Amino acid sequence: MTRWWTGEELAEAAERLVPGSVARSTATACILEAEHAHEALRALRDDPETNFAHLSNLCGVDQWDRFEVVYHLQSLERNQVACAKVEAFDREEPSVASVVDIWHGAWIQESETYDLFGIRFEGHPNLQRILLWDGYPGHPLRKDFLAMPGGLQPGLNEFAGTAAKPEPPVRPVT
Numbered sequence: 001m002t003r004w005w006t007g008e009e010l011a012e013a014a015e016r017l018v019p020g021s022v023a024r025s026t027a028t029a030c031i032l033e034a035e036h037a038h039e040a041l042r043a044l045r046d047d048p049e050t051n052f053a054h055l056s057n058l059c060g061v062d063q064w065d066r067f068e069v070v071y072h073l074q075s076l077e078r079n080q081v082a083c084a085k086v087e088a089f090d091r092e093e094p095s096v097a098s099v100v101d102i103w104h105g106a107w108i109q110e111s112e113t114y115d116l117f118g119i120r121f122e123g124h125p126n127l128q129r130i131l132l133w134d135g136y137p138g139h140p141l142r143k144d145f146l147a148m149p150g151g152l153q154p155g156l157n158e159f160a161g162t163a164a165k166p167e168p169p170v171r172p173v174t
Contacts, residue, residue: 005082007031013050014084017043029070029083037086038097044073044084045102051075052082055103058110060117062143067094067119088119091144095120098127116141 005013011025014032021036032040044050052073061068067088074081088094098121099106108130110121115129118139129136138145 001079003078003080005080007083010044010082010084013047014040014044017047017050023087029085031085031087034086034088034096037084038099038102041071041073041084041099042102044082050082051078051080053077055099055106055109056081058099058106058113060113060119060141062117062141064143065089067091067117069096069113069119071099093120094118095122097122098124100124115139118142 007025007027007029010030011022014030015022018036018040021032021040023031023033025031044052050073052075054074054076055071056074057070057072059070061070069086069088071084071086072081073084086096088096094117096119098110100110100121101123107125110124111127111130113119114121114124114127115131116139121127128134132140
C-alpha cells in the first residue's frame with residue numbers, strides 16, 4: 001500500500017537534510033523557504049530514506065496574496081508520496097528556482113505553469129509559453145485575469161484581493 005507522507009513528516013526530513021529549509025508545514029504539505037527550496041528538493045530526491053526520485057506533478061496555485069508552486073513527489077522504489085510547496089509573494093514578477101536539473105520532467109510542467117500563471121522559474125533552460133501564443137495578454141489562471149470594474153471577478157462573486165463578499169441585493173417584499 002502507498003504511504004502518504006504528512007506535511008510534518010516531510011518537513012522533518014527536509015529540515016534534517018537542509019537545516020533552515022522549512023518555512024512551515026500543514027497536515028498535507030511542507031512549505032519550503034524559497035531560497036533553500038532547490039537544495040531541499042534535491043536532498044529529498046537523493047536521500048535513501050525519502051528517495052523521491054519522481055516528480056509526478058508540478059503546478060501553480062493563485063492564493064490572491066501569493067502564488068504557490070506545488071510539487072507532488074513520489075518514490076516508486078519505496079512506494080511513497082509527499083507534497084512540497086514553495087511560495088512566491090511578488091504578484092508582478094513571481095519567481096522560484098527551476099527544478100529541471102533535479103527532475104528533467106519538470107521542463108514542460110514549469111513551462112505550463114509559467115504560461116498560465118506567469119510564475120518564472122529561474123534557471124529553466126528555455127522557459128516560454130507552450131499553450132498560448134507569444135504576446136498573449138496575461139496569464140489566464142490568475143484570479144485577477146479579466147478583472148472587472150469595481151474589483152469584481154467573473155464567476156467568483158467576490159471582490160478581488162479581499163475575503164469580503166458583497167452583500168446580496170435586497171429584494172422588496174411584495
